[in-house]
Amino acid sequence: MTNLVLAIDDDKLIHHVIEQSLSQNCKLIHAKNGEQGLRLAIKYQPDIILLDVEMPGMSGFEVCERLKGGEHTADIPVMFLSSKGDISERMRGYNAGAADYIVKPFEGSELLARIKVLDDYRRQSVALKQDMQRAQITAEIAMTDSGDMGRIMRYVGQSYHAHDLNTLSEYFLEFFTPLNLEVALAFWYHNQAVFFSQEGAIQPIEQELLETNKDGSRFVDFGRRTIINYPKVSLLIKNMPTDDPALYGRFKDLLPHILEATNAKIKDMEVSEVALNKVEEIGLAFAQLSEQLSCIGEVYGNKVSELEEFVKQDAVKEALGEDYKASMESLCEHFAFVNDEFSIIRYKLGEITQVRQELIQSLNQMAKPWGEEEVPSQTDIELF
Incomplete structure (x- = not known):
């Protein structure tokens, strides 16, 4: 404390x-x-x-x-x-x-x-202050000659490989380092606010301002601060260069591009998460159905076997007569056919369950964040 x-x-x-x-x-x-x-x-x-x-x-x-x-x-x-x-x-x-x-x-x-x-x-x-200072120095040196569109294109490529909010926020905040802009942001993910800042922690008043202005204008200027709002992301710029009209105009033209890309990415992440959850739910339903059918099939098969054994008894044959015996044998054949159908249904459900598992593994693999060495950062290369 x-x-x-x-x-x-x-x-x-x-x-x-x-x-x-x-x-x-x-x-x-x-x-x-x-x-x-x-x-x-x-x-x-x-x-x-x-x-x-x-x-x-x-x-x-x-x-x-x-x-x-x-x-x-x-x-x-x-x-x-x-x-x-x-x-x-x-x-x-x-x-x-x-x-x-x-x-x-x-x-x-x-x-x-x-x-x-x-x-x-x-x-x-x-x-975090010392780490941020060292990172900013490195980023400024590496990005001196990079153009605005190069930064945007690189960020879009990075965001494609981000499948969680923490990774996406790292790429997003990294974008602003060479621009010498101090920022905080809010992702509105499934109608819940998730806050990030270059300082690692967001100030309570910054959080309140982002929440209060969420449904306001696209641009909200107050003093040297500017809030830019999109449905799924809001950006607070703490040191907007209002005293430099040319630079101020450049940033107001540039930043909507990265925010629009981020907004689309978050929508995609929400849809993917919902789809994965639905696959899980469907898979569980099929697994439960398969288990129930397996139990029913086992009981049904036992009863069919008991009936067949009963019909085969000589005393029963003599008591029933030839016509009734033929009917019972036909009925046993029908029950045997139904039992075979149960077995086929269980087999098909097993195949569906296997395909569902492979689909989940595939979706999880798609949602797995790439390692840092596989996605170039804003400071690794220059496009222009």
């Missing part, structure tokens, strides 16, 4: 609520305004900062922007505390650099739960 939390708020009651909620799990530092909070943040380097929005003097948004602009405080996750909960305020908080946003009044248990989420995000981000 978090070691050190800095709470910046001018309301003594809020400080009391925070103390009651977190004192058993965190060491707390309290600041009554933005100026004092900035000094304490630089001095103590807290793990998480809780920041009030409306304060006398410097507002929470201004404090957050200064924190994110500081060399020693830029990576500290900030959670805004505000009495306003509308989406415009949340977007403003996210633009200022916040990782989460909680509306007053709040329960202590809710605050603690969200602090734990932020702490997990912080730990994962720290662990």
Whole structure:
């Protein structure tokens, strides 16, 4: 759990609520305004900062922007505390650099739960930061001369061999590294949200923004952020170059191509998963039917044998007479024929079961992710 939390708020009651909620799990530092909070943040380097929005003097948004602009405080996750909960305020908080946003009044248990989420995000981000920096340097060098269409064509080829969301997300996020774009995304898979980020963990406020704007316009611009929506995928760009019209226009023309390809791929994955499940269900139904017929056939065969033995007895022959005996023999032949038909049906069901098993193996083989050595990455080769 978090070691050190800095709470910046001018309301003594809020400080009391925070103390009651977190004192058993965190060491707390309290600041009554933005100026004092900035000094304490630089001095103590807290793990998480809780920041009030409306304060006398410097507002929470201004404090957050200064924190994110500081060399020693830029990576500290900030959670805004505000009495306003509308989406415009949340977007403003996210633009200022916040990782989460909680509306007053709040329960202590809710605050603690969200602090734990932020702490997990912080730990994962720290662990992955160095790896991401090394990967970005390598990717930038390798992709300097690659054209946009070359990247798109390569991604489409990679996505063809991706049959699970984790693999697809790796190829998708890799696409943005040489473009110097920081992104997070959501796959809307079977109406369930699955989130990914270049940092390994997605911030709670990013998740909320993607969910809130899912059914909005194709492009949603706010500050230097842009959300691009497709039915099966939504992309959040954190550093859209709005101050460079040419580059901004290039990205807005380029990115729908990769999103459309991703949207089609996810639809295909959903259909394949449904088909595989249906094959499984049909196979189980055939297996159960085969087992039932096998049991019925066994009982039926035993009864036919008993009847044949009974008819063959001399005493029965004499008692029944020639006409009735002939009828019984004919009936036995009929039962024997039906028993043979049962055997053929069981044999055919066995063949169907075998074909079904081979089909499942084939579908599973198709859905098996390829190894990295079999699919070139965005940094392996250049097309242009």
